[in-house]
Amino acid sequence: MELPSSLIGSSPARLAVEGLSWGPHRGPSLVCEIDFAVEAGRMLAIVGPNGAGKSSLLRCLYRYHRPSCGRILLDGADVWDMQPRDVARRIATVLQEPATDFGLTVAEIVELGLSPHLSGMSRNAVYAAIGDALSLMKIDHVASRNFASLSGGEKQRVMIARALAQKPDLLILDEPTNHLDIRHQLEVLALLSHLPTTVIVSLHDLSLASAHADHVLVLARGRQVDFGAAGHVLTPDAIRDTFAVETVIDSHPVTGRPRFSFHLQPSISGK
Template structure:
């Protein structure tokens, strides 16, 4: 019988000045689920993401990861299970792409041989379609290539939980489809903040709609993304076309699990 892998238990967070940014956030995800978090600016999405990553401690409540309280895990233990890709990644432009991605292997370096790490690094670069750019300085990569490099670095950690803060920001439609196809084929638990609602049913199993620091709706994407829920959360009308009428550029790998 499967058990919940990631659990948010009544999470709340307020600043030292007493401003409440998150209130009573609760959800459960099974292993391998993909959760898309959506909501207007200031809804509490990034605060929730930081708490799930363990970089911010909640004011109340707690997070469980694979049956363990996240707060009880050391920094090393968290780094061996959780990879976070923020929207503000800014690596040294002089770093070669390969060396930048290899930094993700630091938390698990003692677990594998140098040969195994080299093989895994090549596999991750292939998965992110970056092998031909491996020796390029980060400063010479396009925006889409840098985004894939950030995710490749996270995958080099061999995480059980991948957290993505707006991974499709500043990408064109084709690049968005390729990016989400890449992560959705991994078979690991993923939580990502997405603003493009039309992408969610294709690439996420669950969705959480947030407003004013609260999760207003949570559940399977097909059940939560209703016109009524979107109107309540965003104040806009929402119409989801049947799949065959939508055009979302994506890689063939999105339907299969990819080993990292």
């Protein structure tokens, strides 16, 4: 995808996670011994059942939780050794539930993504970046509206536009398809998979993960179950063990991509 020059960062980053564990102070670890690497410009989908540790892992990656052990390396540099401003210039985050009390317009929300870069930008460049990000997410028609007045799906697209305006080398998104209708789910994942940046995204939808991600990381009970190409990781046996459901995988008749059909195991469904 040809991205407007106003939204292109310096270069995609390579992310490596080595032996990462984290848990609350004096509490049990919620993620344990996570190891994986994502090459520059690739997209990783993190999947797993509720409570698997997906959000906790992402909070470590974007430097909200300091790991109790292990390292998070961005192009070989530990993110916890970097200056906060340098992290803000290189890593952008879209949270699962966007705040609703900003009291700002949509355009002002998107401009917040430019904060790490504003010192070297003219107002014309700022306006161009805001407009390009809004247009890319197809929400330029709500630029002047108050953020709080938007639907959940519109808010989600605004927060993705803000992250794109940040021009990150690493983009981290926690359940970005929440609140989006089917069309916008497909459009957002297609956009993310073609961005000239490294993308880490947590998803519940295994079909979207398989269709768009270069690699998949499967978590369960805070531990790494598997990591690799979707076709090798998302098998019926693996899905049964991790999600306790039976799966039929075939090819979509139009796209040719893997299609997942789920049903409960007989002992659970009662049939």
